Amino acid sequence: MEDQILRMTNISKSFPGVKALDNVDFSVRRGEVRCLAGANGAGKSTLMKILSGAYHMDSGSIIFNDKEVINPDTRYCRNIGIAVIYQELSLIDSMSVAENIFLNNYKHEKKANVINWKYLENNAGKLLKDFNISVAPSVLVRNLSMGHRQLIEILKAIAIDAKLIVMDEPSSTLSKEEFEALLRIIKVLKNKGITIIYISHRLEELFMIGDSITVLRDGKHEFTGEISTITQNDLVRLMIGHNVIPFMKKTSTKQQETAIRLENVSTSSIKNIDMEIKKSEIRGIYGLVGSGRTEVLRAIYGVDKLQEGAVYYSGSKINFQKPYDAIKHGIGLLPENRKTQGLIIVHPVWENAVLVSFNKFLKNFILSYKRIFSEVRTYKDRLAIKTPSLTTKVSSLSGGNQQKVIIAKWLIRDCKILLVDEPTQGIDVGAKAEIYGILEDLASKGKTIIIVSSELDELLAVANSISVMYEGKLIKTFESDELNVEKIQECALTGRIDQ
Numbered sequence: 001m002e003d004q005i006l007r008m009t010n011i012s013k014s015f016p017g018v019k020a021l022d023n024v025d026f027s028v029r030r031g032e033v034r035c036l037a038g039a040n041g042a043g044k045s046t047l048m049k050i051l052s053g054a055y056h057m058d059s060g061s062i063i064f065n066d067k068e069v070i071n072p073d074t075r076y077c078r079n080i081g082i083a084v085i086y087q088e089l090s091l092i093d094s095m096s097v098a099e100n101i102f103l104n105n106y107k108h109e110k111k112a113n114v115i116n117w118k119y120l121e122n123n124a125g126k127l128l129k130d131f132n133i134s135v136a137p138s139v140l141v142r143n144l145s146m147g148h149r150q151l152i153e154i155l156k157a158i159a160i161d162a163k164l165i166v167m168d169e170p171s172s173t174l175s176k177e178e179f180e181a182l183l184r185i186i187k188v189l190k191n192k193g194i195t196i197i198y199i200s201h202r203l204e205e206l207f208m209i210g211d212s213i214t215v216l217r218d219g220k221h222e223f224t225g226e227i228s229t230i231t232q233n234d235l236v237r238l239m240i241g242h243n244v245i246p247f248m249k250k251t252s253t254k255q256q257e258t259a260i261r262l263e264n265v266s267t268s269s270i271k272n273i274d275m276e277i278k279k280s281e282i283r284g285i286y287g288l289v290g291s292g293r294t295e296v297l298r299a300i301y302g303v304d305k306l307q308e309g310a311v312y313y314s315g316s317k318i319n320f321q322k323p324y325d326a327i328k329h330g331i332g333l334l335p336e337n338r339k340t341q342g343l344i345i346v347h348p349v350w351e352n353a354v355l356v357s358f359n360k361f362l363k364n365f366i367l368s369y370k371r372i373f374s375e376v377r378t379y380k381d382r383l384a385i386k387t388p389s390l391t392t393k394v395s396s397l398s399g400g401n402q403q404k405v406i407i408a409k410w411l412i413r414d415c416k417i418l419l420v421d422e423p424t425q426g427i428d429v430g431a432k433a434e435i436y437g438i439l440e441d442l443a444s445k446g447k448t449i450i451i452v453s454s455e456l457d458e459l460l461a462v463a464n465s466i467s468v469m470y471e472g473k474l475i476k477t478f479e480s481d482e483l484n485v486e487k488i489q490e491c492a493l494t495g496r497i498d499q
């Protein structure tokens with residue numbers, strides 16, 4: 001008890017139609033790296049938002065650093081040393097790295113209320129150097145990669161002298177090198193006695209990083225123990241209550257009809273891409289961050305203009321000038337960032353689901369809400385979308401269910417081709433299986449699926465073939481009888497084909 005920095009007892013929190021937390025106990029030792037795991041909707045984020053002062057609990061108590069915390073707000077929690085780094089970063093693009101690191105924490109001259117810019121730059125530079133982050137303090141945040149932005153967000157927490165730092169999905173946008181930098185930062189913080197609560201849906205990371213782990217399920221405490229005492233399979237069972245049914249290795253598609261073909265396609269980011277995808281095929285696209293994998297989808301979808309080459313769709317040459325052109329031809333996109341590019345999160349489920357299909361429900365220029373709700377309800381049931389009602393705001397849904405709403409949007413539109421970018425980013429292992437099961441089912445019914453993913457094991461399990469990108473070029477497409485993890489990784493890392 002003496003070494004506990006945090007003790008949350010009997011924490012309960014309800015929202016309309018759902019009890020998010022039900023008498024949860026959660027305590028952490030000083031200098032410990034505690035992993036917090038659970039399926040989407042398990043209550044992880046709600047518990048952390050209560051800790052940060054963003055939400056008020058309905059009942060329970062919080063003791064932090066030996067003092068009771070009563071109805072705190074975010075500023076109070078920050079001032080006592082609690083820092084939370086959310087998935088949605090809070091950096092300001094138009095400000096420099098140094099300004100962002102010390103945001104709301106600027107130092108002033110003693111005799112005048114003037115910001116000491118030299119102090120800011122020097123101390124930001126020292127922090128960047130201490131943690132071996134190769135970014136200049138004067139650089140504007142808008143010019144940073146997503147991975148470097150994530151690391152700067154962590155430095156913000158360190159700059160306020162936080163005693164406990166919550167990291168919510170910190171690695172979701174990191175390259176291999178940036179993830180290694182994150183590991184170094186966590187090690188240094190632990191050595192300094194700073195407590196870390198680490199949340200990630202990448203289960204292998206939890207075993208690399210954590211000392212101990214707490215599992216929540218359906219708003220209740222399920223397990224707390226040393227992470228060395230359980231296996232990954234144990235963790236999956238604790239999170240979702242059952243084993244995940246493994247994917248079956250795919251064979252090549254029997255279809256000979258070409259759905260879409262890229263011939264010598266070049267944009268500002270990719271060069272000379274030749275790719276042919278059959279109807280009903282699930283094609284994976286793999287590569288390192290910055291390899292051009294997402295840019296292939298952007299070229300097909302009309303986001304990035306073609307500089308050379310052509311795209312052939314259903315046998316005809318096309319040149320989409322904008323995404324609307326692709327949508328009209330039956331091509332839909334599940335983007336990497338579902339909250340800013342795939343959904344209007346302040347709008348309800350039904351409105352997001354028919355966002356690209358309103359014309360379908362028009363008669364004499366009047367919308368038939370009866371038909372809209374009937375169709376959306378059909379896809380809600382078909383895709384097993386868990387939502388209190390169709391009028392619930394999408395922002396209230398878990399990541400997996402938000403992804404299902406986007407799939408419903410394109411099915412209602414009756415898209416023939418789905419471009420899918422990082423479909424399981426930020427969702428739990430149970431929801432991953434559901435999403436891929438849905439995509440497999442769609443392919444079996446004639447849809448063509450193109451999936452970009454950084455999770456090679458998932459692509460190997462779900463794809464009929466995998467195209468590997470390296471520095472904007474397509475190096476090789478591995479067909480079903482060639483799928484091999486070592487060869488694909490070697491190709492993605494070096495840009496060479498192992499003969």
